[in-house]
Amino acid sequence: LKAYRIEAEDTIEIVDKLDKLNNEFAVSASGLGEGLERSASSLYMTGNTLDQSLAMLTGAGEITQNLENTGNALKVVALRLQGMKGALEDLNEPVDDLMEVSKIQTQILNLTKNQVNIYDGASDKFRSTSDILKDISEIWDTLSSTDRASLTEIMFGKLRANQGLAIIQAFQSGQIEKAYEASI
Numbered sequence: 001l002k003a004y005r006i007e008a009e010d011t012i013e014i015v016d017k018l019d020k021l022n023n024e025f026a027v028s029a030s031g032l033g034e035g036l037e038r039s040a041s042s043l044y045m046t047g048n049t050l051d052q053s054l055a056m057l058t059g060a061g062e063i064t065q066n067l068e069n070t071g072n073a074l075k076v077v078a079l080r081l082q083g084m085k086g087a088l089e090d091l092n093e094p095v096d097d098l099m100e101v102s103k104i105q106t107q108i109l110n111l112t113k114n115q116v117n118i119y120d121g122a123s124d125k126f127r128s129t130s131d132i133l134k135d136i137s138e139i140w141d142t143l144s145s146t147d148r149a150s151l152t153e154i155m156f157g158k159l160r161a162n163q164g165l166a167i168i169q170a171f172q173s174g175q176i177e178k179a180y181e182a183s184i
Contacts, residue, residue, distance in 0.1 A: 017054055017183045024182050025175075027061045035061065035071030039078070042087075046078040047128035055180035056130055059170030064163055073163030077155050078129045080104075081118055094158050107154055108136075111147045115139050130176075137171030 018029040035057040043053045056074055061067040072091075079087050083101035099107065105118050116135045120127050136155075140148065156164030170176045 014050070020182050021054060021058050021179060025058050025062055025179060027058050027067060031061060031067035032057055035067035038068060038071035039075040042075040042078045043129060046082055047126060048078070048130050051180055051183040052128060052130035054183045055176045056167060058179035059176035060163060060166040062175060063166040063170055070163050070166070073156060073160040073167070074129070076157055076160045077133070077164060080155060080157055081129060081132060082126055097153065097158070104154060108151065111143065111151050112136065112139055133167055134171050137168045140168055140172065
């Protein structure tokens with residue numbers, strides 16, 4: 001509630017979303033709650049709506065069958081894409097490979113052949129984690145295996161590659177889009 005600035009009287013909206021996703025996808029409402037517990041603040045602060053966050057948790061969670069780890073991976077990718085070294089260190093995540101934001105942006109642009117930017121050119125603000133990952137998933141299969149490996153490490157770090165690749169796969173399969181529409 002606090003992360004997405006939802007008032008207490010509107011909690012039924014969240015319960016309804018969790019229940020709908022629980023009924024339509026291979027995830028549990030309690031698992032989604034655990035995933036949100038780990039990722040909501042970071043995802044909200046990096047431009048993701050509640051519906052986008054639930055959709056990514058649902059889509060990737062169907063693959064990993066571990067929403068707690070998926071929530072942690074979403075938190076990590078959101079923080080890594082914005083170069084938040086201190087926050088990652090607080091989570092005991094390895095940061096020895098974390099670059100400055102301008103280098104992260106340049107690397108992602110180069111590895112995606114200038115097709116994915118982490119900044120919105122019009123507003124000069126970060127794009128949402130969901131939008132960035134969706135765009136990457138759309139060109140993923142056109143990238144070389146070495147470029148995919150480099151992107152995976154830049155975005156997900158050394159410990160979250162498995163969950164990160166599940167997120168990419170869930171975008172590619174359309175499950176995240178379906179979960180997003182169901183959540184709305």
